Amino acid sequence: KPLVFSGVQPTGNLHLGNYLGAIQRFVALQDSHDCLYCVVDMHAITVWQDPADLKRQIREVTAAFIASGIDPTKHIVFNQSQVSGHAELAWVFNCVARLGWLNRMTQFKEKAGKDRENASVGLYAYPSLMAADILLYRATHVPVGEDQKQHLELTRDIAQKFNNDFGPSIAANGLGEAFFPLPEPLIGGPAARVMSLRDGAKKMSKSDPSDLSRINLTDDADLIASKIRKAKTDPEPLPSEAEGLKGRPEAENLVGIYAALGAVPKEEVLTQFGGGQFSTFKAALVDLAVAKLGPIGAEMQRLVAEPDHIDAILRDGAARARVLADATMANVRDIVGFVR
Numbered sequence: 339k340p341l342v343f344s345g346v347q348p349t350g351n352l353h354l355g356n357y358l359g360a361i362q363r364f365v366a367l368q369d370s371h372d373c374l375y376c377v378v379d380m381h382a383i384t385v386w387q388d389p390a391d392l393k394r395q396i397r398e399v400t401a402a403f404i405a406s407g408i409d410p411t412k413h414i415v416f417n418q419s420q421v422s423g424h425a426e427l428a429w430v431f432n433c434v435a436r437l438g439w440l441n442r443m444t445q446f447k448e449k450a451g452k453d454r455e456n457a458s459v460g461l462y463a464y465p466s467l468m469a470a471d472i473l474l475y476r477a478t479h480v481p482v483g484e485d486q487k488q489h490l491e492l493t494r495d496i497a498q499k500f501n502n503d504f505g506p507s508i509a510a511n512g513l514g515e516a517f518f519p520l521p522e523p524l525i526g527g528p529a530a531r532v533m534s535l536r537d538g539a540k541k542m543s544k545s546d547p548s549d550l551s552r553i554n555l556t557d558d559a560d561l562i563a564s565k566i567r568k569a570k571t572d573p574e575p576l577p578s579e580a581e582g583l584k585g586r587p588e589a590e591n592l593v594g595i596y597a598a599l600g601a602v603p604k605e606e607v608l609t610q611f612g613g614g615q616f617s618t619f620k621a622a623l624v625d626l627a628v629a630k631l632g633p634i635g636a637e638m639q640r641l642v643a644e645p646d647h648i649d650a651i652l653r654d655g656a657a658r659a660r661v662l663a664d665a666t667m668a669n670v671r672d673i674v675g676f677v678r
């Protein structure tokens with residue numbers, strides 16, 4: 339079976355974009371793939387996290403995975419900091435990646451903002467840690483939202499440069515021609531990039547100061563309803579064909595959310611609601627969102643109330659991940675020329 343790796347940062351409020359762009363797709367891959375789903379706490383600290391909040395958020399992301407339907411007995415669910423290979427391989431990749439490559443990363447530019455001199459070195463090196471996360475398991479498929487496409491391309495560049503630079507050593511150690519696979523991004527569907535409910539030009543994000551911009555997985559039915567009712571739209575009725583969504587980012591976003599939640603193509607949503615008023619469509623979207631997210635939010639609350647149970651799942655996952663990671667790192671040490 340092909341191997342899937344993906345991660346979610348424990349940086350705060352998990353939202354509908356995380357669910358539709360990532361977690362829902364993690365769930366769908368479980369039958370056909372062997373999967374590692376990681377709470378990437380080392381990525382989270384690239385921007386300041388209060389230690390007590392971080393602990394709570396790690397357990398919350400784990401709860402979201404499980405409440406959404408990820409099976410931690412069939413697959414591996416763990417937090418990154420418990421498997422030291424992530425940090426070790428990231429260091430090697432820091433020495434493979436080029437400054438020029440990292441300088442092009444748009445996520446760094448966005449997150450560092452104007453005060454770039456004051457951004458952490460970790461935030462800058464984030465993409466080489468992400469490459470390490472994936473390649474530590476030699477994963478071949480990575481389900482992510484559209485915003486991570488550039489980082490995935492960098493991961494492939496790092497894998498390729500490592501394979502080239504160390505080609506003779508890989509062969510001399512009897513490890514074939516290419517040690518790391520070039521992982522394929524799995525990006526797509528109607529919700530690969532869920533936009534803010536307040537601004538169709540910005541992605542829905544944990545860090546947006548406006549809570550009205552996103553639907554959190556833990557929002558109750560009333561809150562979901564009021565956020566969708568207040569979501570920005572334009573005055574035109576919905577079009578009947580997808581073509582008519584061009585230049586209407588807010589309308590396109592809500593149609594995409596409906597399509598992803600209902601597992602139907604956008605065209606079908608427009609056949610049903612095209613020509614009608616936004617208020618009718620929004621009411622149906624509220625019902626669908628509440629039906630889909632309500633049980634997940636409730637199960638998350640139940641799970642986070644038992645932190646010991648969650649911690650046990652993470653410890654067990656980390657122990658199983660470590661076995662795979664240690665095997666890769668032993669090979670990497672030999673390839674690079676470290677004595678062990």
Ligand code: ATP
Nearest residue numbers: 346347349355356359360482483530531532542544
């Ligand atoms: P942060 O602001 O801390 O970076 P985030 O909302 O971007 O938080 P991440 O933990 O960085 O969340 O990303 C987890 C996964 O969710 C990634 O696969 C990412 O591509 C996906 N994702 C994040 N935001 C969206 C979005 N608006 N639409 C679709 N997928 C998204």
Ligand code: MG
Nearest residue numbers: 347445485543
């Ligand atoms: Mg992000």
